[in-house]
């Protein structure tokens with residue numbers, strides 16, 4: 001997807017004091033109309049948003065949140081593709097070139113709606129900045145995010161024919177990608193103590209899924225008893241989600257019109273590892289990526305451990 005610099009209609013200056021005008025926002029070409037509709041999007045009081053960058057554990061968190069919001073309806077979750085239960089706002093516009101396909105499914109959804117978006121804070125609906133809706137944010141180590149993004153891009157067509165190493169060398173050729181993921185996460189990290197924001201990481205979910213379930217349960221005010229907890233832990237395990245057709249984005253993949261889509265398919269729930277990049281990338285690539293990441297982190301005065309919540313109990 002060709003990306004160009006876009007200018008948000010307005011900025012969440014009430015939430016974060018930063019140099020918003022010079023914050024570089026990259027998005028799909030010719031997206032002004034769509035982004036303007038998103039900016040003005042009407043929300044319902046009980047909407048819940050899962051905001052991430054792709055491949056950071058979005059699907060995993062959506063499945064957990066959907067079950068909490070829908071009274072542990074495991075049968076319902078297994079019967080319907082996740083994309084239809086918890087729509088991805090940008091999907092229609094960004095992947096099908098159809099703005100109505102972006103908003104229609106969300107408007108038709110019964111409450112409480114669980115809406116997924118990969119947009120950064122300043123491009124999300126401005127209503128969200130009022131802090132009256134719940135937003136769940138999941139961050140992941142950028143190197144695992146990029147590797148995962150590569151396999152996703154091959155399956156969906158955009159990176160078909162490219163090797164992981166070619167793709168990765170393009171990612172680390174400039175600081176743009178590192179800036180994108182770190183700024184995206186850092187804005188929500190700064191809001192992590194707001195009562196309407198729940199900020200976590202893929203790494204935390206891997207380390208202590210039970211703990212994260214308890215945290216999301218408190219955040220959404222949906223208590224979980226021990227029996228439900230056991231069922232959730234099983235349903236959300238890597239093994240179960242890997243074999244569950246409704247959590248592997250098969251519906252989404254079937255819609256994709258890219259000429260190279262589906263030519264080489266990698267499972268959506270693929271490896272699910274922390275630091276899996278270490279056996280997929282060369283030491284030189286890892287070193288170059290880390291130098292770029294450290295440069296951006298230093299500018300933000302934050303560490304990777306902080307963004308990943310590695311020091312939290």
Ligand code: A3P
Nearest residue numbers: 055056057058059148236237238269270271272
């Ligand atoms: P990998 O490609 O590294 O395996 P998203 O939903 O944001 O696109 O994230 C997809 C990533 O989350 C994939 O990472 C996928 O395997 C991983 N994932 C999804 N469900 C998981 C689970 N239950 N346990 C561990 N990882 C999971």
